Amino acid sequence: MQTENIFIAHPTTTDQLNALKAVVKAMKVKFELKKENPYDISDEDKALVLGRIKSDKDEDLLDWNTAKKQLKRK
Numbered sequence: 441m442q443t444e445n446i447f448i449a450h451p452t453t454t455d456q457l458n459a460l461k462a463v464v465k466a467m468k469v470k471f472e473l474k475k476e477n478p479y480d481i482s483d484e485d486k487a488l489v490l491g492r493i494k495s496d497k498d499e500d501l502l503d504w505n506t507a508k509k510q511l512k513r514k
Contacts, residue, residue: 451457464471488508 449460451460461471
């Protein structure tokens with residue numbers, strides 16, 4: 441039986457990480473480890489979002505393609 445539930449843990453020590461890995465392996469649950477922070481966004485995307493927040497033109501807020509083109513020109 442496959443479920444769509446996703447469990448995300450944020451261990452802060454190596455001991456915590458090793459304990460979590462041991463439990464998951466013992467339960468025969470598939471898992472993956474990622475070292476990068478999934479919440480990090482690129483500087484380009486940050487600039488795009490901040491630029492759109494500061495814009496006072498409603499039409500600029502609706503068209504992401506135009507905003508991306510403007511960002512590339514800078």
